[in-house]
Amino acid sequence: MTATSAPRVSFEFFPPQSLEASFRLWDTVRALAPLKPEFVSVTYGAGGTTRKLTHDAVATIHKNYGLNVAAHLTCVDASREETMEIVKAYAEAGVTEIVALRGDPPKGQGHFSAHPQGFANSAELVEALAETGKFKIRVGAYPDPHPEATDENSDVIWLKHKIDAGADSAITQFFFEPDTYFRFRDKCQKAGIDAPIIPGLLPIENWNGVKKFATRCGTPVPAWLDEKFEAAGPEGAEALSIDLAVDMSEKLLKGGVEDLHFYTLNKPQLTRDICQALGVAIDPSLGAVA
Template identity: 65%
Template sequence: MTIPTVSFEFFPPKSLEGSFRLWDCVNTLAPLDPNFVSVTYGAGGTTRQLTHEAVTTLHKATGLNVAAHLTCVNATKAETLEIAQSYIDAGVSEVVALRGDAPKGSHAFVAHPQGFDSSVALIEALASLDAFNIRVGAYPEKHPEATDQAADIAYLKRKIDAGATSAITQFFFEAETFFRFRDACIKEGIDAPIIPGILPIENWGGTQRFAQQCGTHIPQVVQDAFENAMRDGTTELLATAIATELCDDLLQGGVEQLHFYTLNRPELTRDVCHALGVTPKVRLQNVA
């Protein structure tokens, strides 16, 4: 079996307890030698400063290749580019450029009057700085706001043409979902790498809510399996098995990179990586 290249997504801490959890997550997963790690941006830009602090601290303290999420929400163009310049000054050369989710309580994205009105505009501005490797999001199943998947794919091509170098997908539950999407992207002339996003199921209720929000289909067999596992107290074993099988199917289909949404809870992700042959290679030196 091909041993994949892996990457991990974290979110910035909002409390002292959250800070300890983030560092525990980093200490657990960094030895697996990720290609990069990313730090998310809260809905409505609510964690802008926290994200900046987490990115720069991780970069400085660990030497990991850290990708900062940047969005178009609740910021002027000047403010967004000022943040981008601060990353350049800190030696951070990776960004994940996203339109961003609307603030809580809002039903749709509304651009700031002096802000970027789309992810394409943001990508073009970041690309003009000639300082970043720019990754973007992709939806293997139709984005809730898109008219159809063809429109999704056409928009992804616009993002790649604007300067993005790769895409990371939203999570999904069946390998065929990714393969159909990958093939459709190739057919439309997208030749940038598309990295499947994997969500090990830490919390079944939370995963169901995430899936509903982003239009991810949950197969009936997965629903039934988790209902049984919750009764039997075996949800962790089931979650590890489901994620490992999904990853193995993807690798068998030619995938070489996997991106894990860790939710700052590293154990399941670590166990899945170990099952795939991704074993510790490095040890952190500078984490306090």
């Protein structure tokens, strides 16, 4: 793959909740900044539990590393007024992109329940953000059915609601086969969705852990993939992970994709290796604190 055909890339980080995790986050940012990502995003914890940590991480990455940071924002456990105060603080910190999500329910709560004075869903949140005129708005998309989807078209219909409300692009949940993405993209195009849909990729650091995560997210695990990791064993797992990610990325690129979003889990090496294999250029002058 040549440099001219290399994809634009972006990365997701999560905010640290301990001193050790803080070092891991900053090491991850320093390792991946030289790949010149289009943007990086910083997540919220389940139930909005890391709201302040997310804001602090976003502000620090934007200020010290010069990266375009998209801050995650959810509808969970906050009034409209409280949420828009967070939005105001992001704007004052120089943030120009937001990933607007409904969010997972707080721990121990089986389903999402809107705050009495809060946004009922992500489309309402997108609409409020769009009215400010201050942000590029990204939203989530589900190429495999969301666990709460009522039928096979629910995820496409709901994505269209969010795009119509003012979202500029979508980032998908991770998936294991490129055809999953292509089928979803085709459905979206037929539904009149013309906004970019960026595939989200999860480099497989620990196969057993990823399988458990996939089950929670409702992402089907192909039997052939399970067999490959069993055959590779611990000693061959890393090389297999890179090969699989590069192969899927190349198929996505050949199918017209131009952007790839990596869920890094604050572990940069696999993502960096995959991006280098795809021909993403490295700028060694980036990655140091300004």
